[in-house]
Amino acid sequence: MKYINLDHISSNPLLPEVKQAMIEAIQHDYHNPSSQHRAGEEAAAALERAREQVAKLINADAPKEIVFTSGGTEADNHAIKGVAMANADRGKHVITTNIEHNAVIRSLRRLKSDGFTVTSLSVDEQGRVRPQDVADAITPETILVSIMHSNNETGTLQPVEEIAAVARAKKILFHTDAVDSVGIMPFDVKKIGADLVSFASNSFYGPTGVGGLYIRRGVKVFPILDGGVQENNKRAGTENLIGIIGMGQAAEIAARDIDRRHAYLKGLKDLFLRELPNHLDEVIINTHPVHSLPHLVSASIRYIEGESVMLMLDDEGIGVSTRSACATGSLRASHVLLSIGLSHADAQGTLVIAFGIDNTESDVTRFLKSLKQVVTTLREISPLYNKAAGRG
Amino acid sequence: MMYNKVVMDHFRNPRNVGTIEDANGVGEVGNPLCGDMMTIYLKIKDERIDDIKFQTFGCGSAIAVSSMLTEIAKGKSLEEAKKITNKDVAEALEGLPKNKLHCSNLGADALQMAIKDYEDRKAGIQRPELKRKDEHEHSHGDTCYCPYCDVEIEEGVTFCEACQHDLKEEH
Numbered sequence: 001m002k003y004i005n006l007d008h009i010s011s012n013p014l015l016p017e018v019k020q021a022m023i024e025a026i027q028h029d030y031h032n033p034s035s036q037h038r039a040g041e042e043a044a045a046a047l048e049r050a051r052e053q054v055a056k057l058i059n060a061d062a063p064k065e066i067v068f069t070s071g072g073t074e075a076d077n078h079a080i081k082g083v084a085m086a087n088a089d090r091g092k093h094v095i096t097t098n099i100e101h102n103a104v105i106r107s108l109r110r111l112k113s114d115g116f117t118v119t120s121l122s123v124d125e126q127g128r129v130r131p132q133d134v135a136d137a138i139t140p141e142t143i144l145v146s147i148m149h150s151n152n153e154t155g156t157l158q159p160v161e162e163i164a165a166v167a168r169a170k171k172i173l174f175h176t177d178a179v180d181s182v183g184i185m186p187f188d189v190k191k192i193g194a195d196l197v198s199f200a201s202n203s204f205y206g207p208t209g210v211g212g213l214y215i216r217r218g219v220k221v222f223p224i225l226d227g228g229v230q231e232n233n234k235r236a237g238t239e240n241l242i243g244i245i246g247m248g249q250a251a252e253i254a255a256r257d258i259d260r261r262h263a264y265l266k267g268l269k270d271l272f273l274r275e276l277p278n279h280l281d282e283v284i285i286n287t288h289p290v291h292s293l294p295h296l297v298s299a300s301i302r303y304i305e306g307e308s309v310m311l312m313l314d315d316e317g318i319g320v321s322t323r324s325a326c327a328t329g330s331l332r333a334s335h336v337l338l339s340i341g342l343s344h345a346d347a348q349g350t351l352v353i354a355f356g357i358d359n360t361e362s363d364v365t366r367f368l369k370s371l372k373q374v375v376t377t378l379r380e381i382s383p384l385y386n387k388a389a390g391r392g
Numbered sequence: 393m394m395y396n397k398v399v400m401d402h403f404r405n406p407r408n409v410g411t412i413e414d415a416n417g418v419g420e421v422g423n424p425l426c427g428d429m430m431t432i433y434l435k436i437k438d439e440r441i442d443d444i445k446f447q448t449f450g451c452g453s454a455i456a457v458s459s460m461l462t463e464i465a466k467g468k469s470l471e472e473a474k475k476i477t478n479k480d481v482a483e484a485l486e487g488l489p490k491n492k493l494h495c496s497n498l499g500a501d502a503l504q505m506a507i508k509d510y511e512d513r514k515a516g517i518q519r520p521e522l523k524r525k526d527e528h529e530h531s532h533g534d535t536c537y538c539p540y541c542d543v544e545i546e547e548g549v550t551f552c553e554a555c556q557h558d559l560k561e562e563h
Binding site: 303304305307308311312315324345348380381382383384 | 395400403404406409410420428429430431447448449450451452454455
């Protein structure tokens with residue numbers, strides 16, 4: 001029986017063209033792109049070609065605005081710490097939300113020990129920040145607003161264009177963590193008006209361990225890795241050329257296919273959401289009905305716990321991700337789910353279902369069938385299900 | 393896989409799931425706040441565990457622990473059953489992941505509470521935590537209980553102070 005991967009938020013399989021490009025890159029024996037001789041120049045040309053491919057995907061003005069990183073986490077660290085270090089003379093206040101990825105939350109926590117203050121905005125029950133709250137939080141000390149494009153647990157999109165406009169009007173830099181959006185839905189840095197954008201290759205069917213940070217021309221950001229002058233003096237260290245070539249190839253295909261990819265993924269998600277009520281009762285959908293990633297659904301299945309669901313689905317040959325406290329190392333409920341108003345008990349039953357281009361409609365149908373079976377089994381074991389609503 | 397074969401077997405095929413209508417000892421531990429909730433039902437005859445059933449809201453190890461506990465306890469005399477510890481259950485399962493030892497290994501506690509409940513009932517003692525509901529058949533009578541933590545609540549409240557759960561109109 002085919003294993004169905006419905007966990008395309010943690011990573012994605014490599015596209016065949018990406019594999020091919022990386023294998024060719026390995027066989028080519030590229031030299032160090034910083035070397036001055038012919039072999040180095042050849043490597044530098046491959047590096048710059050990938051930079052152009054990535055720049056095109058997000059509609060950057062110039063390839064130079066792309067800095068390759070080791071992934072989304074480094075890009076977030078770079079944006080936040082790099083902006084803070086370079087602009088501390090202008091002020092020491094940053095605005096963010098309480099649903100950001102830990103790469104943002106913990107980078108900001110680090111800044112606090114350097115005398116920065118951070119305003120962390122709450123989101124509404126639908127998981128969105130109000131742009132007016134951003135405007136209200138601005139002080140003369142504010143140098144940066146960092147608000148994610150899409151949330152990796154709920155899939156909900158933030159009104160980033162409006163937030164960027166609020167920041168721009170006050171000459172404050174705007175960073176957005178778009179790790180889960182870039183390459184999955186149309187994404188235009190200029191349309192959004194972002195100064196800094198983090199993204200990751202494995203979100204769009206490229207290799208893990210490589211990502212990038214878009215830094216709009218003219219924005220002052222210090223490197224967080226000190227050393228050589230690679231990446232236009234913004235990120236020291238010899239580039240991960242094979243990974244970057246893979247990412248470039250994935251970016252080119254994403255740019256070419258983006259509308260079709262978006263529509264296909266949304267088709268699978270819509271089918272799932274339409275059919276779900278015919279299979280299960282008492283499910284809370286945490287994903288915004290309109291403003292959300294095309295491929296992601298966060299569903300809290302009440303009265304049962306997510307790790308149990310995940311394990312049983314795995315037995316059925318289906319891979320999903322859960323946000324249950326039990327399944328995380330910390331054994332704490334997700335800060336994102338609590339922020340959108342879920343109770344601890346409901347957060348426990350939360351699955352993150354992320355469809356991919358390798359899924360089909362029959363995968364969705366098989367998943368729904370298995371999910372119903374697994375949830376029924378677990379609810380029979382649960383002391384909460386029959387008790388609630390007087391079923392017992 | 394984070395769990396061993398014995399744990400996975402008990403998780404996949406849990407033994408003694410359910411409730412006992414005429415249970416004469418019921419014990420409950422945990423709270424949805426920490427992720428696990430376990431109810432143990434006992435039918436005690438001649439000071440011996442004649443039947444035992446469980447219901448659990450929790451992760452893979454919580455379900456496996458409950459199942460293993462019921463297997464260990466079934467048929468034991470009360471004196472023997474009183475000696476069963478959480479550690480015994482974890483050992484019978486041939487080990488649990490370290491981070492799960494505290495949060496989900498509560499089966500023996502639930503059993504001990506159920507035995508205590510039996511003994512209290514026999515002695516005619518009303519339990520000190522009387523406001524906690526111990527007899528499930530009364531749960532939807534005149535009194536309202538939080539469906540999540542079973543603490544008695546006033547009718548019509550929309551929020552349980554004890555477990556911080558939003559209740560809406562459920563009870």
